Amino acid sequence: MRRSLIPLVLAAGALALSACNSQNQAHKDEAAKGSEAVKQAGDKTIAAGIDQNSSFFKATKAAGLDATLAGPGPYTVIVPDDAAFAKLPEGTLDGWMKPESRTELTRVLTYHILPGTVLASDIGKAIDAGNGKAVLATMGGGTLTATREGDKIILTDGDGHKATMAGTDETLANGVIHRVDGVLMPGKKA
Amino acid sequence: MMKWMLAAGAAALAIASPVSAEKGGHGGKGQGGQQVSADRGGGGGQKQARSNHTGGGQHQARASGGGKHHEAGSAQVNRGDKGHARQTRFVQNDNRGGGRHNDRLRLENHQGNQGRQAMFENRQGDNHQGNQGNRRFEDTGVRVARFDGDRVFRVRDVDRHGGVRFRDVDRDELFGRRLGYGVGGCPPGLAKKGNGCMPPGQAAKFIGQPLVRASRFGVLEPLPRSFNSLFYDNDDYYYRYGGGYVYRVDRHDDLISGLVPLFGAAMIGQPLNPYYVNSFNQPPYYSAFYPNSPYDCHRYGYGYVYETDCMTGLVEDVIPTYASGYGIGQIMPASYSYYNVPYAYRSYYADNNDYYYRYAPGAIYQVDRGSALISAVAALLTGGMTVGQPMPAGYSAYNVPLAYRSTYFDRPDVWYRYDNGYIYAVDPGTQLVRSIAYTV
Numbered sequence: 068m069r070r071s072l073i074p075l076v077l078a079a080g081a082l083a084l085s086a087c088n089s090q091n092q093a094h095k096d097e098a099a100k101g102s103e104a105v106k107q108a109g110d111k112t113i114a115a116g117i118d119q120n121s122s123f124f125k126a127t128k129a130a131g132l133d134a135t136l137a138g139p140g141p142y143t144v145i146v147p148d149d150a151a152f153a154k155l156p157e158g159t160l161d162g163w164m165k166p167e168s169r170t171e172l173t174r175v176l177t178y179h180i181l182p183g184t185v186l187a188s189d190i191g192k193a194i195d196a197g198n199g200k201a202v203l204a205t206m207g208g209g210t211l212t213a214t215r216e217g218d219k220i221i222l223t224d225g226d227g228h229k230a231t232m233a234g235t236d237e238t239l240a241n242g243v244i245h246r247v248d249g250v251l252m253p254g255k256k257a
Numbered sequence: 258m259m260k261w262m263l264a265a266g267a268a269a270l271a272i273a274s275p276v277s278a279e280k281g282g283h284g285g286k287g288q289g290g291q292q293v294s295a296d297r298g299g300g301g302g303q304k305q306a307r308s309n310h311t312g313g314g315q316h317q318a319r320a321s322g323g324g325k326h327h328e329a330g331s332a333q334v335n336r337g338d339k340g341h342a343r344q345t346r347f348v349q350n351d352n353r354g355g356g357r358h359n360d361r362l363r364l365e366n367h368q369g370n371q372g373r374q375a376m377f378e379n380r381q382g383d384n385h386q387g388n389q390g391n392r393r394f395e396d397t398g399v400r401v402a403r404f405d406g407d408r409v410f411r412v413r414d415v416d417r418h419g420g421v422r423f424r425d426v427d428r429d430e431l432f433g434r435r436l437g438y439g440v441g442g443c444p445p446g447l448a449k450k451g452n453g454c455m456p457p458g459q460a461a462k463f464i465g466q467p468l469v470r471a472s473r474f475g476v477l478e479p480l481p482r483s484f485n486s487l488f489y490d491n492d493d494y495y496y497r498y499g500g501g502y503v504y505r506v507d508r509h510d511d512l513i514s515g516l517v518p519l520f521g522a523a524m525i526g527q528p529l530n531p532y533y534v535n536s537f538n539q540p541p542y543y544s545a546f547y548p549n550s551p552y553d554c555h556r557y558g559y560g561y562v563y564e565t566d567c568m569t570g571l572v573e574d575v576i577p578t579y580a581s582g583y584g585i586g587q588i589m590p591a592s593y594s595y596y597n598v599p600y601a602y603r604s605y606y607a608d609n610n611d612y613y614y615r616y617a618p619g620a621i622y623q624v625d626r627g628s629a630l631i632s633a634v635a636a637l638l639t640g641g642m643t644v645g646q647p648m649p650a651g652y653s654a655y656n657v658p659l660a661y662r663s664t665y666f667d668r669p670d671v672w673y674r675y676d677n678g679y680i681y682a683v684d685p686g687t688q689l690v691r692s693i694a695y696t697v
Contacts, residue, residue: 102662105660134623134635135633135637138605139605139636140636143656166503166586169585177619181656182637189656193653204639204651206619206637206638208639211651213654242658
């Protein structure tokens with residue numbers, strides 16, 4: 068009786084181990100995919116990965132953040148498309164480009180940069196774990212709120228403006244870019 | 258991991274190369290490779306071109322250009338002449354300045370002294386608090402106990418109750434304090450950096466005045482080349498820097514048309530408006546950057562740190578945090594006199610002949626040595642995680658760099674989060690930061 072129990076226990080243990088291993092393997096596969104993406108990016112940085120003629124890149128240049136985004140990082144940059152900038156009230160973007168309003172522009176841009184590499188799937192997991200809501204810290208010190216709407220991830224800023232993430236991870240040497248369709252505003256100064 | 262490091266290294270190189278190119282603009286001394294010297298040539302050329310722009314050369318060019326149409330041409334020539342006349346007037350002005358400069362300076366000094374005296378009298382008269390302060394300083398036996406070199410000395414202070422206290426005093430700083438910043442004395446930090454100083458009300462009066470007026474308060478210089486993208490000279494305007502301000506000058510009449518105050522200079526010497534302060538919102542890690550002392554009181558408000566003189570309440574330094582738009586084109590506060598870049602970033606950012614790097618809340622700044630202006634944000638940093646403290650809000654999403662994900666992935670018993678060059682292990686249950694798992 069006792070003799071027959073031992074293999075059973077061993078088998079149960081092996082099963083548990085293999086379950087754990089398969090989970091680890093999944094992570095490893097995912098990580099390998101990520102490493103592969105970084106390898107493909109070569110030495111192309113976030114600064115190079117943003118269209119040099121886009122409004123967002125011009126704004127980063129005006130704020131002097133283009134060199135930062137070419138630095139070691141890693142950063143997660145939320146890039147609103149040109150249409151998003153066009154949606155802003157008339158003259159907002161031109162106003163930001165003046166040397167006098169670099170303060171305001173910097174606040175807005177650092178609200179679009181997150182520390183570390185956050186993939187869309189990571190935000191998705193955090194939303195699921197946080198009962199449908201995930202708070203994301205930004206470099207500017209403020210926070211963004213991420214929620215799900217259907218299969219899309221929606222980012223909401225301090226003023227309640229919403230922007231939809233395209234859901235693609237553009238992996239580069241020093242981080243990742245997410246495209247969104249709205250400019251996020253940090254809201255009132257804390 | 259190796260790949261990532263290599264990529265990062267390449268990125269660092271990419272940053273470093275404009276640095277060497279920049280050197281040409283400054284006319285720096287030679288060292289380094291061929292490319293650098295080629296760049297240097299280019300830099301010199303550009304500089305020449307620009308100096309032509311600013312001087313009378315431009316007017317002349319315009320005059321000759323106008324020769325095509327006769328009438329218009331004459332008008333242009335006229336204008337050119339005017340320009341020339343103005344220039345000679347400028348020269349005269351300068352000469353006059355040269356002749357009378359000393360007198361005038363002396364006169365101003367005299368007035369300044371009078372003002373100061375008046376203030377001291379005032380203090381001894383009806384300003385009771387000030388009087389007390391003075392008495393405490395002089396009557397209770399301040400004794401110089403020891404000299405440390407010739408700048409810092411130790412003072413023994415005996416208070417009314419017989420308590421003895423030692424403190425170290427920076428001689429320059431003490432001198433500055435005695436002058437009082439509000440009455441024309443320069444804050445020692447800025448004075449040392451040669452930036453000059455001027456209260457903002459004074460500077461605003463220069464709008465619409467010729468540039469020479471402003472140059473009396475500090476040497477005005479063209480901005481270093483690295484700032485061209487920020488304060489870009491064009492056909493209508495050019496920029497000059499000095500005395501804590503960047504002046505925008507209209508090329509057509511050579512009058513100051515606008516100014517950008519540089520933080521750290523604009524509010525100095527002014528009383529701090531209590532409306533600006535909301536100390537309860539101060540991020541906890543700021544006190545490590547800006548410790549209070551019996552003489553320096555730091556106040557935090559809406560993204561700015563104000564260093565004030567505890568006795569007079571006057572602002573000595575304004576240190577905006579990065580989120581409030583501090584950064585590029587601004588003065589690095591004089592209090593950042595030593596290298597303080599976090600260890601994780603030291604391999605990327607070492608001080609060199611052209612730039613030095615300083616860590617202030619929110620970012621590592623690259624500072625131009627010549628002008629003490631911030632020329633780039635080398636890296637953005639967050640408020641940071643502390644081992645043993647709760648994980649800050651906003652880190653619920655996994656953010657470990659891709660190269661490290663195969664080792665540091667979230668498990669039921671431990672989470673990993675990246676922050677400021679470190680991967681931290683976080684306890685999922687208590688949400689406390691458990692340890693530093695890896696230094697990137």
